[in-house]
Amino acid sequence: xxxxNGARALVKTLEKQGVKVIFGIPGGAVLDxxxxxADSSIRTILTRHEQCAAHAADGYARASGQVGVCLATSxxxxxxxxxxIATAYMDSSxxxxxxxxxxxxxxxxxxxxxxxxxxxxxxxxxxxxQVERASDIPLIVEKAFRIASSGRPGPVLVxxxxxxxxxxxxVEFDGGFEVAFRQPNHAPHPLQVKKAVDLLASAESPMxxxxxxVIASNASQELLAVAELLMAPVATTLMGxxxxxxxxxxxxxxxxxxxxxxxxxxxxxxxxxxxxxxRFSDRTTGKLEEFCSDAKIIHIEVDAAEIGKNIEAxxxxxxxxxxxxxxxxxxxKMKVVKRERTALxxxxxxxxxxxxxxxxxxxxLKPPRLMVEIRRVLPENAIITTEVGQNQMWAALYxxxxxxxxxxxxxxxxxxxxGFPAALGAKVACPEVPVxxxxxxxxxxxxxxxxxxxxxxxxPVTIVVLNNSLLGMVAQWQRLFYxxxxxxxxxxxxxxxVKLAEAYGAQGFRVKTLEEFSSVFKKxxxxxxxTVIDVPxxxxxxxxxxxxxxxxxxWMIWE
Amino acid sequence: xxxxxxxxxxxxxxxxxxxxxxxxxxxxLFRRRGFNIxxxxxxxxxxxxxxRITITVSGDEKLVEQxxxxxxxxxxxxxxxxxxxxxxVVRELALVKVAAPDYKAKADIINYAEIFKGRVVDVSHKSLxxxxxxxxxxxxxFINVLKPYGIKEMARTGITALQRGESQIT
Ligand SMILES: Cc1ncc(C[n+]2csc(CCOP(=O)(O)OP(=O)(O)O)c2C)c(N)n1
Numbered sequence: 001x002x003x004x005n006g007a008r009a010l011v012k013t014l015e016k017q018g019v020k021v022i023f024g025i026p027g028g029a030v031l032d033x034x035x036x037x038a039d040s041s042i043r044t045i046l047t048r049h050e051q052c053a054a055h056a057a058d059g060y061a062r063a064s065g066q067v068g069v070c071l072a073t074s075x076x077x078x079x080x081x082x083x084x085i086a087t088a089y090m091d092s093s094x095x096x097x098x099x100x101x102x103x104x105x106x107x108x109x110x111x112x113x114x115x116x117x118x119x120x121x122x123x124x125x126x127x128x129x130q131v132e133r134a135s136d137i138p139l140i141v142e143k144a145f146r147i148a149s150s151g152r153p154g155p156v157l158v159x160x161x162x163x164x165x166x167x168x169x170x171v172e173f174d175g176g177f178e179v180a181f182r183q184p185n186h187a188p189h190p191l192q193v194k195k196a197v198d199l200l201a202s203a204e205s206p207m208x209x210x211x212x213x214v215i216a217s218n219a220s221q222e223l224l225a226v227a228e229l230l231m232a233p234v235a236t237t238l239m240g241x242x243x244x245x246x247x248x249x250x251x252x253x254x255x256x257x258x259x260x261x262x263x264x265x266x267x268x269x270x271x272x273x274x275x276x277x278x279r280f281s282d283r284t285t286g287k288l289e290e291f292c293s294d295a296k297i298i299h300i301e302v303d304a305a306e307i308g309k310n311i312e313a314x315x316x317x318x319x320x321x322x323x324x325x326x327x328x329x330x331x332x333k334m335k336v337v338k339r340e341r342t343a344l345x346x347x348x349x350x351x352x353x354x355x356x357x358x359x360x361x362x363x364x365l366k367p368p369r370l371m372v373e374i375r376r377v378l379p380e381n382a383i384i385t386t387e388v389g390q391n392q393m394w395a396a397l398y399x400x401x402x403x404x405x406x407x408x409x410x411x412x413x414x415x416x417x418x419g420f421p422a423a424l425g426a427k428v429a430c431p432e433v434p435v436x437x438x439x440x441x442x443x444x445x446x447x448x449x450x451x452x453x454x455x456x457x458x459x460p461v462t463i464v465v466l467n468n469s470l471l472g473m474v475a476q477w478q479r480l481f482y483x484x485x486x487x488x489x490x491x492x493x494x495x496x497x498v499k500l501a502e503a504y505g506a507q508g509f510r511v512k513t514l515e516e517f518s519s520v521f522k523k524x525x526x527x528x529x530x531t532v533i534d535v536p537x538x539x540x541x542x543x544x545x546x547x548x549x550x551x552x553x554x555w556m557i558w559e
Numbered sequence: 560x561x562x563x564x565x566x567x568x569x570x571x572x573x574x575x576x577x578x579x580x581x582x583x584x585x586x587x588l589f590r591r592r593g594f595n596i597x598x599x600x601x602x603x604x605x606x607x608x609x610x611r612i613t614i615t616v617s618g619d620e621k622l623v624e625q626x627x628x629x630x631x632x633x634x635x636x637x638x639x640x641x642x643x644x645x646x647x648v649v650r651e652l653a654l655v656k657v658a659a660p661d662y663k664a665k666a667d668i669i670n671y672a673e674i675f676k677g678r679v680v681d682v683s684h685k686s687l688x689x690x691x692x693x694x695x696x697x698x699x700x701f702i703n704v705l706k707p708y709g710i711k712e713m714a715r716t717g718i719t720a721l722q723r724g725e726s727q728i729t
Binding site: 118119122126304305308 | 587588
């Protein structure tokens with residue numbers, strides 16, 4: 001038994017959880033936690049904005065599969081975390097956020113820097129806690145980590161009033177607490193598995209949609225085994241990108257509003273759809289009534305509430321994706337012999353060629369070609385993050401990803417400014433691997449101040465700014481659906497990203513040709529300091545294909 | 560089998576951890592997901608660590624299924640069930656203050672109250688306050704009878720309900 005204060009108990013428990021890094025910014029309400037962190041082996045990375053601390057923790061979590069941790073003071077520190085927490089919530093990313101709070105005797109009195117962060121984050125966390133006694137800290141922190149990482153992962157917030165951080169208590173750290181916790185049942189129901197297998201075995205043209213759940217449950221191998229056995233094309237959602245190596249002949253790429261020609265066409269022809277670890281978001285399905293209306297749907301999802309929420313499944317399977325796919329594979333193997341399906345393979349190839357052909361042989365510095373070039377230079381295990389907008393969709397469409405956890409993007413919330421801090425988090429998690437943020441100028445400006453963090457903390461990443469001096473995606477919508485009436489989308493010629501990078505002690509380059517880009521990009525990957533590559537592009541490029549909002553996938557616009 | 564999209568009233572009964580903030584989480588979930596609460600009542604159970612929240616909602620089967628699943632995701636929600644109306648005791652309490660300016664009105668109202676097994680709990684010169692319990696239909700009926708006299712104030716608790724038979728929290 002030792003006597004410690006709440007703050008030290010917190011840090012002790014974090015160490016016990018195996019936490020290696022915390023991203024955050026201090027303030028009056030977390031000074032005691034900072035004091036305890038100063039004596040700890042945990043690395044504290046000072047970000048320049050709390051939003052970046054949350055995104056970095058999120059990027060860390062997505063790249064590593066481990067819980068990411070961030071810290072902010074009460075009041076504005078806590079509210080600055082909100083966008084980051086909501087981003088993690090929408091994309092089911094496991095982070096634990098700690099916030100300081102005014103002393104308990106002042107709660108409810110509008111004390112200096114008091115904010116009801118529990119109320120504010122209730123709808124964007126899996127759960128949140130306000131700690132009332134120092135002695136509760138070890139148990140609550142353990143619970144927070146368990147909740148964040150189990151079942152469908154997601155963010156948890158722990159709010160710790162100042163007096164609780166100071167309060168002394170006796171603690172036994174080696175004892176290990178028994179956390180009473182209702183574990184969701186992760187095993188698939190055998191009867192449902194059998195039904196799924198019967199459907200798949202008798203399908204003429206089965207198709208698989210892989211979502212982020214495949215990556216979260218490390219089920220890529222299992223997915224591929226089932227796909228190859230069925231010779232079924234595999235489309236992915238944005239969150240599922242990387243669930244199957246995209247150079248695999250069965251991989252058809254992104255499905256949905258900005259889906260590939262191959263995915264959006266083939267899904268029309270599927271008679272049985274195996275949807276794994278995904279939630280049928282509107283960006284994936286287009287108009288719901290027209291989505292796979294003639295196909296039977298098998299839906300594997302660990303979150304029971306997702307089943308039947310947007311689409312009625314013919315065979316619902318509430319289970320961990322990995323386990324369910326394993327069971328399906330076992331039974332399926334006994335039922336089907338591997339088919340040849342040469343016609344299908346030729347068709348997939350041809351449909352993929354329609355999209356990729358042009359990008360591949362383009363000589364000019366157009367975004368699709370740039371994506372191909374980035375992929376060509378990067379090693380297979382490099383991590384790509386994106387901002388939001390056209391840049392994100394170009395990356396999703398044209399930049400092939402070969403491994404799970406190497407494509408990190410804000411899907412559900414679509415948070416501009418996510419990509420760069422997420423890249424920092426990913427780089428901290430995987431320091432050996434090059435990390436590249438594919439950015440738009442508008443998005444990068446939103447969190448660019450954390451260049452300071454990347455330089456001061458030696459976290460070198462590469463930011464490729466597709467610079468159209470516009471809020472490009474918004475401009476695209478105004479061009480296509482609002483009669484070209486551009487409004488509030490012009491960003492002008494500022495800032496000069498080269499100078500901006502240099503102002504922070506990073507390096508900046510501007511490139512005009514593909515050759516220039518390649519050579520600068522290669523150097524950037526070797527650099528020990530963060531590099532910003534400004535790539536001016538034409539302002540009126542469209543990201544295509546695109547399904548107009550509210551329409552079914554068959555209404556895809558292409559060329 | 561009934562079609563899934565017919566609207567009816569459902570009683571959702573949730574056992575939750577008895578601690579501050581739980582009701583907020585539950586009601587916040589309803590607001591955020593756009594589920595409409597028709598009535599809600601909260602109270603203690605046979606175990607001091609748990610409370611029971613009884614919610615009535617009107618919607619189709621798909622909607623209540625979604626409500627139940629979303630409720631189950633809340634960490635402090637221990638158990639959720641939809642109560643089968645045929646097999647459930649459902650009660651609500653109402654206090655109704657009704658205008659009763661003269662002797663005749665008072666006599667009539669007391670008469671009605673007796674028919675509905677209500678009790679007079681307060682009398683003043685110009686009004687009577689009646690307490691009545693029962694299923695929501697009975698209370699609706701009682702209120703309808705009193706309406707012509709002029710209802711001055713009313714408070715209904717919202718329903719609370721228990722499954723018949725052996726079931727318990729476990
Ligand atoms: C924080 C935030 N604000 C606003 C939006 C709406 N929005 C979506 S895309 C976009 C434009 C993005 O511009 P830019 O980063 O330059 O990327 P581009 O589309 O030009 O590649 C905007 C404003 C958003 N997604 N996130």
